[in-house]
C-alpha cells in the first residue's frame with residue numbers, strides 16, 4: 035500500500051497512526067509532490083492532524099525515551115526518502131513492541147538510520163559553527179544559510195539561549211524560510227524575493243553600520259594572523275570547511 | 288591598516304603557537320546576559336593549516352622580560368611590539384562573539400614588569416567581561432608563573448579553563464634553551480588551582496549554589512623537537528601531569544624554527560615535525576580514552592614512536608599472542624584495542640551482537656577500518672586459518688594498503704586538535 039502525505043513530520047506521524055488503525059503494512063511512504071500515480075498499486079492520502087501526530091509522538095517518547103524519539107525527527111529532517119521510509123518501518127516495529135530495535139546495528143535499516151542521524155547531526159553542528167551574523171544599522175543580527183539538510187529547527191534553541199539579548203534572523207535560502215528572534219520569542223518568517231536579495235548582497239543594500247564593516251575587517255585580519263604558514267595543509271582545511279560553505283563565512287570573503 | 292588592526296595582527300601572530308583552541312567543558316548558562324557554553328565546544332572555522340579556530344586567541348602584549356630561545360616574543364628578539372588596552376580586548380571579544388565568529392577568548396601574555404602586574408591585567412579583562420558585560424562565553428586564561436595565589440584564586444572564578452605551559456618536556460631540556468625557567472614554577476600553580484577545584488567539589492556538595500571555578504579544568508603544552516627528548520620522555524611527562532594534576536589536556540606543538548642564532552635549536556627552514564606530533568596525539572589519546580598505560584606504548588627499549596604506523600597498530604603487532612580476538616565474545620575494553628576499531632564502533636558491536644552473532648559483512652558497515660582490523664579479529668563467519676600470519680607480513684600489508692589509499696600522511700587523527 036502507498037501512503038501519500040504532505041511531507042511534514044506531522045504527516046509522517048499520522049501515516050504511522052493510519053497504518054496501525056487500518057492494519058496496513060508494509061506501507062510505502064511518498065510525499066504528495068513525489069507521487070506519480072501507478073495503475074498497479076493502491077494509494078491512500080493521509081491527512082495531517084496535529085492532535086494525532088502529537089499522540090503518536092507522545093507514545094513514542096513514552097516507549098523509547100525522549101532522545102531516541104527525537105532522533106526520528108532528526109532523521110526526518112534529512113529529507114532523504116530512503117531514510118524516512120526506514121524510519122517509518124522502524125517506528126512501526128517499535129510500536130509493535132520491538133523497543134530495542136535501534137541498537138541492532140547488524141540490520142541494514144537500523145544502520146542506515148543511524149548513519150543518517152550522524153549526517154544530520156554533523157550538519158547541525160556545522161550550522162552552529164558556520165553561521166555568521168552581520169549587524170544591520172537597525173541592530174538586527176542576520177545570517178543566511180543553505181544547509182545540506184533541513185537543520186534550522188535543530189539549532190534554534192542553541193542560538194536562542196546564546197544570543198538572548200540581541201535580535202536575530204537566520205534565513206535558510208534553500209528552503210525559503212527563516213527564524214526570527216525579537217528578544218521576546220522566536221518566530222518563523224518567509225521573506226519575499228526582494229528582501230532575500232537584499233540580505234544576500236547586504237554590503238550594498240542593507241545599511242551596515244560602520245562598526246560592522248570594521249568588525250568584519252578585523253576578523254579577517256585575525257584569521258590571517260592566526261594561521262601558521264609553515265604548517266599549511268589545504269587538504270585538511272578543505273576537509274573541515276568544504277567549499278560550499280565558504281560563501282557564508284566572513285573570513286573566506 | 289589602523290592601529291587596532293595592526294595590534295590584532297601582531298598579538299594574534301604571537302599567540303598562535305599555543306595550539307590549544309578547545310572550547311569544551313564550559314558550564315556557564317545564560318541568565319540575562321549574553322552567551323551560553325556549548326559543553327562539547329565548537330570550532331567556528333579552520334585555518335589553512337587545518338587547525339580549529341574556536342577562540343579569539345591573543346596576547347595582551349608581546350613585551351616580555353624573559354628570553355626563552357624557542358619563543359618569538361623573547362626579549363632579545365627584534366620584532367614589533369604591541370599591547371592591547373583592557374577595553375580593546377573586551378570590545379573585540381564582544382563584537383566577535385555577537386557575530387558567532389568565536390566561542391570566546393583565549394588570553395595569554397608576555398610577562399611585562401613582573402608576574403603579578405601581568406596577571407592583574409589579565410584578571411581585569413576577564414572580570415570586566417563577566418561582570419560588566421555579563422559574558423557567558425568561554426574564557427581560557429593563561430596562568431602567569433609566579434603570580435600570587437590571591438590573583439589566581441580570583442582569576443579562577445571567571446575563567447573556564449586555565450593553562451600554563453611546560454614548554455620543554457624535561458627540566459634538562461628547558462635549562463638548555465630557557466635557563467631562567469624551571470618546571471617547578473609550572474607545577475606549583477597547577478597544583479594550587481587543582482587543589483581549589485577539588486576543594487570546591489567536596490565543599491559544593493554542602494552549598495546550594497556552587498560557584499564555578501575553572502570548570503573546564505587545566506591544560507599544558509610542550510614544544511616538540513626543539514630539544515632532544517625522546518617520545519618516551521615526552522609521554523612520561525604527560526602521564527605524570529595527567530595523573531598528578533588531573534589535566535584535561537596536554538598539547539604537543541611541533542617546533543617551528545624561528546631563529547638561527549641559537550644552534551641548539553633546529554634552524555629556519557627545518558620542517559616542523561608534524562607526523563611526530565600527530566603520533567604523540569594518537570599515543571596521548573590511547574592513554575586517555577583507550578586504557579593504555581604509557582609503557583605499553585613506549586618504553587626504555589622502544590623509546591620512539593613508529594613514524595610509519597600509528598601507536599595502536601604498533602602495539603598490536605608487538606603483542607601477537609592477544610590476537611585474533613573474537614568480536615562476538617571479547618569485552619569492550621579489549622575490542623577498543625583492536626587496530627581499526629574506535630570506541631564508537633566498539634559500542635555498536637557490543638550492542639548489535641545481542642541480536643545475534645555478527646558476521647564480517649555486518650561489522651564492516653559499522654564504521655571500522657576493516658582492512659586493518661581484519662588481521663586481528665574473528666567474526667561468526669571467519670574461516671579458521673591454520674597457523675597465523677607473521678606480524679611482520681601484516682605490517683607490510685597494512686602499509687601497502689595505506690599508501691595505496693593515500694591516507695598515509697593524512698590520518699584522520701590529525702583532527703585531534705581542539
Ligand code: SF4
Nearest residue numbers: 351353355358361397
Ligand atoms: S616567558 Fe613566555 S612569552 Fe616570555 S619569552 Fe618565555 S615563553 Fe615567550
